[in-house]
Amino acid sequence: MADLSVEFAGIKSPNPFWLASAPPTDKAYNVERAYEAGWGGVVWKTLGEDPAAVNVSSRYSATYDHNGEVAGFNNIELITDRSLEINLREIEAVKKSWPDRALVVSLMVPCEEEAWKKIVKQVEQTGADGLELNFGCPHGMPERGMGAAVGQVPEYVEMVTRWCKMYSSMPVIVKLTPNITDIRFSAQAAKRGGADAVSLINTINSITGIDLDQMAARPIVDGKSTHGGYCGPAVKPIALNMVSEIARDPETAGLPISGIGGIGNWRDAAEFISLGSGSVQVCTAAMIYGFRIVEEMKSGLSNWMDSKGYEKITDFQGLAIPNTTDWKYLNMNYKVVADIDEDKCIGCGRCYIACEDTSHQAINKTERADGSVAFEVIEDKCVGCNLCQITCPVDQCIKMEQKEADKPYMNWTQDPRNPYKDAS
The missing domain is CATH 3.30.70.20 (Alpha-Beta Plaits)
Known part of the structure; x- marks a missing residue:
């Protein structure tokens, strides 16, 4: 039987399947249920400064495929709405009870050195395995100068990453926003700042649809709405491309990647891993179908690896990168x-x-x-x-x-039909 264990950015996990920072990882009760179900790790829902964020009602909407299944999921929920003290206490207790599982803590505070210094030191005392810097949240928090407002400025990404590496000995994972022109710039900045890894993608700015009776986008809050973060199967192609861009870029090649975006089964996970991901994070599928889906994910990946002769995850990790080109x-x-x-x-x-x-x-x-x-x-x-x-x-x-298999390889830079073939 294939060995599914991984070591990602120095963090050990019995399998590559982690729950992403989101509602499923908001409290000890959820996280312990996830571990009991077999998840290899979790990224605790994003912590911030006190007083905690305040959320609205309602929060979610979706798009559906022709079978009525959720194709895309949209949310306008913010970071944790529970106090920092309660979260830290629960994180410490959970890690002590589940020492063999990965427990990474997502963080988002104002773009000020002292704020980051304070919270990373507090998290380090819990015994958690690592930090994930949330530079991707596309709604609510950017209006406060956080989330995507940081992730869209490479200089800020580099600066905050460097602060966290300066004040903590824990592995630092930088979660990147897809709401940007070129994902490589943010990844390069994270690496310059000393990041141990990157995770991507965070959610995509979206409006999933309009209620034509109320003339408001969903989800509706007292007759009004706003753009939210889009995730689920519909974003997988975008996520795979962005993962490959980072894996192929000479400046970031070799930087550990935690793949996120539309992963709902073992095949999705294998595709992300083949493009270089060392772990994969799941949110929407767990929210729709529950934590037990990880059982099929693990057995499916293990059976496929056995059929291909892969003994461990690293045997096929990144094998699709050389076959992805311009x-x-x-x-x-x-x-x-x-x-x-x-x-x-x-x-x-x-x-x-x-x-x-x-x-x-x-x-x-x-x-x-x-x-x-x-x-x-x-x-x-x-x-x-x-x-x-x-x-x-x-x-x-x-x-x-x-x-016409007998014709030799010829690319566009060599093609006589290319009017710029000989341009230097």
Whole structure:
């Protein structure tokens, strides 16, 4: 059986599955239930200065897929609304009871050296394993000069990170905001400040929808609303890209990454790990389905690793990084063409409609003698865009077959059709 244990930024954990800083990690009761369920670690919900933050009602909204499942989750909740003293006392007690589990504490205080000095020293006394600096919260706190207001300014990221490393011996993880032009700048700043790791992504600024009767965005607070933080399956592609950007950047390559964003099963976790993540954090899936989902996550990842011959997480960690590159380095001579398996085709015509209306008119439609229809790819017109395969409702009915495999590799910087090929 595969070994799922990890050591992330010096923090040991029996498995890579951590609960992210969020409502599920707001108090000892929740955290202990999570550990009992099998989570390898938690990031305690963000602590701040007293008096504690005050939240509103209601707080959450969502978008749904065609099956009625939550596709994206939006929240306007702030950091912990419990006192710092109570949180610190509970953190200390939980860590003593669960010494083998990772316990990282998320922090957010005003951008002042003394404020950070004070709180990191208080957290260090609890025996927690590490700190996560919340530079990503997109709502409420930025209006007070915290959260994303810090994370969007690389100079602030570097400055606060350096303060925390100066006043604490604990590993420091910097949680990055995705609400920025280029995530690499923030990651580089965190590394310059001495960060032991980064975690990403935090939530994305969003309005999930409008109640057309009340003419207000959801969630509604006395007839009004505001933008919130978007998470869940819908943000996973954005998160994977940002993780890969940091993993590929020469200035941050090798910096430990805790992957966050739409992770709901073992496959999601494996994808983040393949792009360099050393641990993964989960929030939305736990809130929707409960803490027991970690059982399937662990067994699924272990079984997959066994099937691939991976004995430990580091055996496949980062293996997808070398295969992720800039567009200009992709092989211009590589060509695939769609191939339709007539035995599996149900004649729905979705591939034909998609290609005929919105793509390259590369599929022929013919009527058989029995009144059924047949679809055939016109190879000379097919550009291998994958649209027909994406729209087909039958698994493996349409495959993309490689053509012209004898041509040598040639990227856009080498292509004679590139008018700037010889530009220095």
